[in-house]
């Protein structure tokens with residue numbers, strides 16, 4: 001088994017862009033509200049990760065770098081609520097400590113964007129990569145810790161249906177490791193990631209926790225959040 005603590009993990013957050021995410025919520029939220037939601041969710045997830053001293057670094061991989069820069073600086077267009085009130089009160093907004101990189105041209109999709117980010121994670125000196133989706137409103141540092149400390153080479157934190165993958169920790173291997181672990185995000189990704197681990201002779205473990213499982217894809221997911229949290233996210 002690879003050591004999970006020799007050099008440490010770089011967290012990678014894939015964030016598509018500022019306009020096309022959360023399309024499955026279109027019947028409940030207008031485009032402006034969906035954009036504010038994408039911003040608030042991403043800031044929450046990145047805040048949790050940059051506060052986590054166990055991580056070697058945090059990388060956001062996106063098709064829209066200016067949008068993500070604005071998200072992380074608190075200046076995202078159309079953003080209301082906590083960050084604008086931070087600016088009005090003169091309190092410092094969170095400093096940018098995530099490394100924002102652009103995914104390759106040609107719409108490589110989520111798995112292709114993560115392949116690209118893997119190279120940055122290697123250059124940051126990590127020996128593991130922790131993928132964390134940007135739509136986890138209940139994610140805490142303890143959820144991240146549960147994945148980082150699970151006793152397996154490959155660790156999957158599932159969604160609420162136990163079929164998807166919301167966090168994934170994999171060994172990076174060296175440049176002699178070919179393309180490395182194949183990311184299999186998409187329908188049935190939990191089983192696909194377990195199968196990929198087994199095919200490579202790696203052990204795997206699955207983490208089920210409320211904070212890592214509660215992604216926000218559907219209107220039912222949205223309706224299931226506490227009203228006060230929904231109001232904060234918009």
Ligand SMILES: Nc1nc2c(ncn2[C@@H]2O[C@H](COP(=O)(O)OP(=O)(O)OP(=O)(O)O)[C@@H](O)[C@H]2O)c(=O)[nH]1
Pocket residue numbers: 013014015016017020021022023024025061062063103108109110113132133134135217
């Ligand atoms: N960089 C990058 N991130 C992506 C891409 N597709 C999805 N993501 C991110 O991957 C995570 C999981 O995305 P999904 O829940 O599948 O999709 P979504 O964009 O949030 O929402 P839908 O529009 O409802 O599919 C989110 O953090 C997305 O922003 C992509 O093509 N490139």
Ligand SMILES: C[C@H](OP(=O)(O)O)C(=O)O
Pocket residue numbers: 110159163164165166184185186187188189190215217
């Ligand atoms: C990418 C996918 O996430 P979802 O689209 O279900 O949030 C998955 O679980 O692999």
